[in-house]
Amino acid sequence: MPIQYYLFLSLALFCIGIMGALMRRNAIIIFMSIELMLNAVNLLLAAFSKMYNDSAAQIFVFFIMVVAAAEVAVGLAIIVMVYRKVHSVDVNILNRLKH
Amino acid sequence: MDILQIIFWILTVMAIGCALGVVLSRNPVNSVIFLILTFFAISGHYLLLNAQFLAIVNIIVYAGAIMVLFLFVIMLMNLNADTEPQKSWLVQLAGVVSGGTLFLVIIAAISKANLLGVINTETTNIGLIKVLGQVLFKQYVLPFEISSVLFLSAMIGAIVIGKKDME
Known part of the structure; x- marks a missing residue:
């Protein structure tokens, strides 16, 4: 199995995540697209770990998962707070820093 | 074709199809379900890559904890309706074009880079x-x-x- 297959797979997942973050207006969907991008990078790290027969990359994937869990907790708290203030999770409403 | 290659292609099609489902489905609850399926496909890839611990942690932490948190927030906000306002088609087209351009640029860079790596299928105990x-x-x-x-x-x-x- 060439490493290119895994590169192209994680690249495709990453670009789908970027498209989702740019296309959608729902803040939760944008957040889920970011999770998708993180997972694409994790998959590539695991593939390189297998290729070089080194388990340090898997430790790094583990740390990325830890940071992602912390990020989700804080981010969802922020989204719930925004929903409580403006009764919407539409990111187009959240442009008050412009004025 | 090897049985591992067949499993690889099935998991790849499942991962990319469900990732597209996350982005394209109108209902946020469907997006969460598709994302959970994507995580299961990625866990299958981890098993193929001898990362058994990561596969289990991926299912427990991501599909089990994080996505349930997302689902709770969506249920709490009562967002499970299809009435979400959409961006204009011009902005959506710009998003697709920029994502696709990044895809093509990195594919061109990788094919120029001449990466010679082969992931052998023999099992190791690094995971x-x-x-x-x-x-x-x-x-x-x-x-x-x-x-x-x-x-x-x-x-x-x-x-x-x-x-x-x-x-």
Whole structure:
């Protein structure tokens, strides 16, 4: 199995995540697209770990998962707070820093 | 064709199809379900890559904890309707074009880079929890402890942000 297959797979997942973050207006969907991008990078790290027969990359994937869990907790708290203030999770409403 | 290659292609099609479902489905609950399926496909890839511990942690942490948190928030906000306002088609087209351009540019760079790596299919023990624990608690013990501080601060931060206003 060439490493290119895994590169192209994680690249495709990453670009789908970027498209989702740019296309959608729902803040939760944008957040889920970011999770998708993180997972694409994790998959590539695991593939390189297998290729070089080194388990340090898997430790790094583990740390990325830890940071992602912390990020989700804080981010969802922020989204719930925004929903409580403006009764919407539409990111187009959240442009008050412009004025 | 080897049985492992067949499993690889099935998991790849499942991962990319469900990732497209996350982005394209109108209902946020369907997006969450598609994302969980994507995580299961990625866990299958981890199993193919001899990362057994990561496969289990991916299912427990991502599909089990994080996505349930997403689902709870969606249910709490009562967002499971298809009435979400859409961006104009011009902005959507711009998003697809920029994502696709990045895809093509990195594919061109990779094919020029002439990466010669082959992932052999023989099983190794680098992904077992015994080996990973040895590495984690010998070489990477300081980042591990710092991540516990990160978790504490994330927990306190989430509580402080989510608290109702005092006045």
